Amino acid sequence: MSAATSSASRTLFYSLTLRRRPLSSFSAAASYFPSMRLDPNPPDLIGWVRKEGGFVHPSVNISRDEPPHGLGLVASQDIPKGSDLIALPDRLPLGFDVDGRDGTEANPVLVELASKVPVELWAMKLGLRLLQERAKVGSFWWTYISNLPEAYSVPIFFPGEDIKNLQYAPLLYQVNKRCRFLLEFEREVGRALSELGSRSHPFEGKDVDSSSLGWAMSAVSSRAFRLHGRKTGDSSSVDTPMMLPLIDMCNHSFSPNARIVQERGGPMPEMLVKVVAEKEIQANDPLFINYGALSNDLFLLDYGFVVPSNPYDMIELKYDGGLLDAASMAAGVTSPNFSTPATWQKEILSELKLDGESADLKVTIGGSDVVEGRLLAALRVLLETDASKVQRHELSILKSLSPEAPLGTVNELAAFRTVIALCAIALEHFPTKITDDESILRKGVPSSTELAVTFRIQKKSVIIDVMRDLSKRIKSLLSKDDVVAQG
Numbered sequence: 001m002s003a004a005t006s007s008a009s010r011t012l013f014y015s016l017t018l019r020r021r022p023l024s025s026f027s028a029a030a031s032y033f034p035s036m037r038l039d040p041n042p043p044d045l046i047g048w049v050r051k052e053g054g055f056v057h058p059s060v061n062i063s064r065d066e067p068p069h070g071l072g073l074v075a076s077q078d079i080p081k082g083s084d085l086i087a088l089p090d091r092l093p094l095g096f097d098v099d100g101r102d103g104t105e106a107n108p109v110l111v112e113l114a115s116k117v118p119v120e121l122w123a124m125k126l127g128l129r130l131l132q133e134r135a136k137v138g139s140f141w142w143t144y145i146s147n148l149p150e151a152y153s154v155p156i157f158f159p160g161e162d163i164k165n166l167q168y169a170p171l172l173y174q175v176n177k178r179c180r181f182l183l184e185f186e187r188e189v190g191r192a193l194s195e196l197g198s199r200s201h202p203f204e205g206k207d208v209d210s211s212s213l214g215w216a217m218s219a220v221s222s223r224a225f226r227l228h229g230r231k232t233g234d235s236s237s238v239d240t241p242m243m244l245p246l247i248d249m250c251n252h253s254f255s256p257n258a259r260i261v262q263e264r265g266g267p268m269p270e271m272l273v274k275v276v277a278e279k280e281i282q283a284n285d286p287l288f289i290n291y292g293a294l295s296n297d298l299f300l301l302d303y304g305f306v307v308p309s310n311p312y313d314m315i316e317l318k319y320d321g322g323l324l325d326a327a328s329m330a331a332g333v334t335s336p337n338f339s340t341p342a343t344w345q346k347e348i349l350s351e352l353k354l355d356g357e358s359a360d361l362k363v364t365i366g367g368s369d370v371v372e373g374r375l376l377a378a379l380r381v382l383l384e385t386d387a388s389k390v391q392r393h394e395l396s397i398l399k400s401l402s403p404e405a406p407l408g409t410v411n412e413l414a415a416f417r418t419v420i421a422l423c424a425i426a427l428e429h430f431p432t433k434i435t436d437d438e439s440i441l442r443k444g445v446p447s448s449t450e451l452a453v454t455f456r457i458q459k460k461s462v463i464i465d466v467m468r469d470l471s472k473r474i475k476s477l478l479s480k481d482d483v484v485a486q487g
């Protein structure tokens, strides 16, 4: 097991801000003002939604909130639970497959470029469509697009120093991957545009560079929602990411007062996307929806913010027998054999995909599981010498953290103490302590540094919370009479 932070210092940092900024580029996170829009005086978005056949509750307004949330929606009067707050008919959401309002086919160059976007970077695909509409004079969606933020606080726009300031290798890897992709895709787009021939320019002759591609990808990753049931050409239906004008002004909370629903049928044969009040909403309450059970890695990468005390945040570690031995010995476990498992133990490790050809050595701590089931099962199994005792249990039981210790209290105590020692090692791999980070924040730093430092404080807090949780479990196990007997 090696702490995931260890390779941070060896990473080659890519950052879109390191590049010369061509004319068409967009502001980076270092100078990020969440309320600044593409058009400094954008047209009335609520009025446009109503004019185009959508519904906006008379007590819902756009609030010009200050950072960190940017703009949001707010209730001007009490709104009863169950009320429709916003409803968008089929024609208002912007998706990749939605062709122009004039019924034209999708631009073939755009389709070709979209086919080169890796599946996991799906936001870039819809981003191409957004850039197309952004470039189009008289676009149907112009009111919507001009109301979009002009910059995003996602780490691809951080200065290199703040990418490094994240101190967490799995995130650094993702940021680098996205930056590298955008730099390569800029060349791909350039090639496609230089070989247009008789085909029409998808961006109306305008230049597109890595920074405008990054703007579009971030606009989509931070604002698109997956809608189900949209019909494809062969009339089957798939989940499709769509940009939902006005609905995407709702900020996130894990205790939301509103939610998105989709409706079809009745007098409304077309698909309707709605936001409905999930609770009674009081006057001046902001409207919040839940973006999902996401870790802070995803909140930061896709949305450009970090949720403090996020119950879904986790730390990724690499399973490594040698380090587990060291952690276990540091925890006072005598002769652990994580690096030299017996044949029967290796078989179980293979089943857990922690050994063998199809091994996936990434394991997590934190989140609702506290310790990933595969890691917990591996520890329990490798700390037990009696194969028959282990084989009495289903793997699902060995993977689950419950008050019952499946292989006995002594085994459970050794497993928990090993995880706590691992946590201590993972904490040591961070170059700074939480107290150092807090004093950096107190000094007042640029917004990208603040985000990076807040992110790493939260990661360290996840580790500390796991240590606390397991210490409590150890206390509770020790308080049981049978430990004395076994001990």
Ligand SMILES: C[S@@+](CC[C@H](N)C(=O)[O-])C[C@H]1O[C@@H](n2cnc3c(N)ncnc32)[C@H](O)[C@@H]1O
Residues within 6 Å of the ligand: 034, 035, 068, 069, 070, 071, 072, 149, 222, 223, 248, 249, 250, 251, 252, 253, 302, 303, 304, 305, 306
């Ligand atoms: C779907 S948009 C919501 C509208 C956005 N605030 C705006 O100004 O247009 C998502 C973005 O809002 C901000 N945001 C949403 N919820 C937030 C939260 N709980 N904390 C901080 N920022 C939040 C982030 O910038 C995020 O990328």
